[in-house]
Amino acid sequence: xxxxxxAGGLIITGLYVLATTTIGIFRFSxxxxxxxxxxxxxxxGALLVLSxxxxxxxxxxxxxxxxxxxxxxxxxxxxxxxxxxxxxxxxNPNLNLICDFIDATKESEGNSNGDN
Amino acid sequence: xxxxxKSIWLKFFNWVMGNGPRPENEVLPPExxxxxxxxxxxxxxxxxxxxxxxxxxxxxxLEIHGLHxxxxxxxxxxxxxxxxxxxxxxxxxxxxxxxxxxxxxANNEVIRRYVEHGWHETGAQNIVAGLxxxxxxxxxxxxxxVLFTAAVSVLMILGNSRSSKKYxxxxxxxxxxxxxxxxxxxxxxxxxILMMGCVVVINGHLSAGGGFAGGxxxxxxxxxxxxxxxxxxxxxxxxxxxxxxxxxxxxxxxALSKGxxxxxxxxxxxxxxxxxxxxxxxxxxxxxxxxxxVGLIVAGTLYGFYALFSEGxx
Numbered sequence: 080x081x082x083x084x085x086a087g088g089l090i091i092t093g094l095y096v097l098a099t100t101t102i103g104i105f106r107f108s109x110x111x112x113x114x115x116x117x118x119x120x121x122x123x124g125a126l127l128v129l130s131x132x133x134x135x136x137x138x139x140x141x142x143x144x145x146x147x148x149x150x151x152x153x154x155x156x157x158x159x160x161x162x163x164x165x166x167x168x169x170x171n172p173n174l175n176l177i178c179d180f181i182d183a184t185k186e187s188e189g190n191s192n193g194d195n
Numbered sequence: 196x197x198x199x200x201k202s203i204w205l206k207f208f209n210w211v212m213g214n215g216p217r218p219e220n221e222v223l224p225p226e227x228x229x230x231x232x233x234x235x236x237x238x239x240x241x242x243x244x245x246x247x248x249x250x251x252x253x254x255x256x257l258e259i260h261g262l263h264x265x266x267x268x269x270x271x272x273x274x275x276x277x278x279x280x281x282x283x284x285x286x287x288x289x290x291x292x293x294x295x296x297x298x299x300x301a302n303n304e305v306i307r308r309y310v311e312h313g314w315h316e317t318g319a320q321n322i323v324a325g326l327x328x329x330x331x332x333x334x335x336x337x338x339x340x341v342l343f344t345a346a347v348s349v350l351m352i353l354g355n356s357r358s359s360k361k362y363x364x365x366x367x368x369x370x371x372x373x374x375x376x377x378x379x380x381x382x383x384x385x386x387x388i389l390m391m392g393c394v395v396v397i398n399g400h401l402s403a404g405g406g407f408a409g410g411x412x413x414x415x416x417x418x419x420x421x422x423x424x425x426x427x428x429x430x431x432x433x434x435x436x437x438x439x440x441x442x443x444x445x446x447x448x449x450a451l452s453k454g455x456x457x458x459x460x461x462x463x464x465x466x467x468x469x470x471x472x473x474x475x476x477x478x479x480x481x482x483x484x485x486x487x488x489v490g491l492i493v494a495g496t497l498y499g500f501y502a503l504f505s506e507g508x509x
Contacts, residue, residue, distance in 0.1 A: 158380045165374065
């Protein structure tokens with residue numbers, strides 16, 4: 080009974096996070112904000128939902144597999160979001176109109192004088 | 196003898212090239228009559244006292260209104276074609292048997308045969324693998340050769356940038372593979388992905404998966420490696436030559452072994468391929484090597500597409 084309650088709480092919290100981030104993806108206006116929100120959605124929301132399922136199934140191979148899924152998501156999702164954001168920073172020439180940022184890539188390109 | 200042959204060959208050659216003697220009753224095309232010195236040429240369009248002929252007026256009218264009329268006709272014809280196809284397809288749907296009915300033509304003795312005798316006849320625990328790689332192996336062979344042909348044609352069209360440097364496209368954005376975060380994750384992820392792909396390929400006859408799925412997983416490992424460390428590091432162990440050689444070898448092995456198996460099966464001959472115990476890794480006859488062949492082709496093709504479309508070279 081307690082296990083079901085804990086699991087239900089975790090899953091409902093995860094669903095709340097997923098719902099808010101999904102609304103946020105549509106509400107935010109710039110690309111970088113959206114990437115930020117989408118990465119939150121996949122890390123925290125998926126973590127909460129999957130850990131709720133793990134609590135629900137107890138000690139078994141099933142929860143071990145779910146733990147591996149969590150590890151995989153936490154490994155890959157931030158990197159993917161980071162790469163998308165980096166592509167946006169590198170390819171959008173009007174980015175400094177939207178937000179303040181220090182163009183580290185251009186500075187390093189100026190120092191290394193275009194090694195590619 | 197030799198001279199005779201030579202003369203016959205010469206005759207044939209002359210006949211092919213049209214050098215032979217002209218036939219006596221040859222009809223030549225009539226020569227055009229020579230230009231008369233005072234032939235009246237048609238008036239210039241902008242000359243002063245020129246009345247437009249009917250043809251010229253028609254051409255003018257066509258120039259002004261032709262495109263409009265053509266577009267109207269085009270859309271009308273396309274709508275008509277769409278309507279005809281829609282009506283035909285709907286009529287076909289109306290003729291189809293009801294879904295899930297037990298007397299449907301899909302519920303025939305073939306399904307029963309697969310389900311009841313699949314284990315015994317193919318030796319594969321995964322009935323789907325036994326189906327696509329044993330009963331219907333030539334279908335899968337066609338799919339793999341379609342993939343290979345597509346990759347080779349893309350290679351023919353796009354893959355010549357190394358030989359002709361001057362046609363290399365100018366890149367809009369400098370593409371650099373120096374991301375520390377991606378490299379750190381790729382070090383951990385690539386071995387796991389490779390192992391997963393190999394497991395899916397090799398266990399194709401025991402569990403879900405098989406050559407296509409495993410090959411796709413293997414190609415994602417290659418693509419991740421290319422993104423993290425650059426295409427040069429992938430080219431060290433997987434270049435164009437290795438791609439061509441491995442894919443065509445896999446296709447050849449597939450065709451020959453499955454051809455042998457079908458030949459012996461159809462003629463009730465004794466086949467030297469053992470079935471093995473159902474459930475072992477080394478079982479199910481030809482399905483394991485065929486899975487490996489398909490996996491090689493799919494992995495190479497998917498990575499080849501990625502490399503060709505992003506770099507123009509494998």
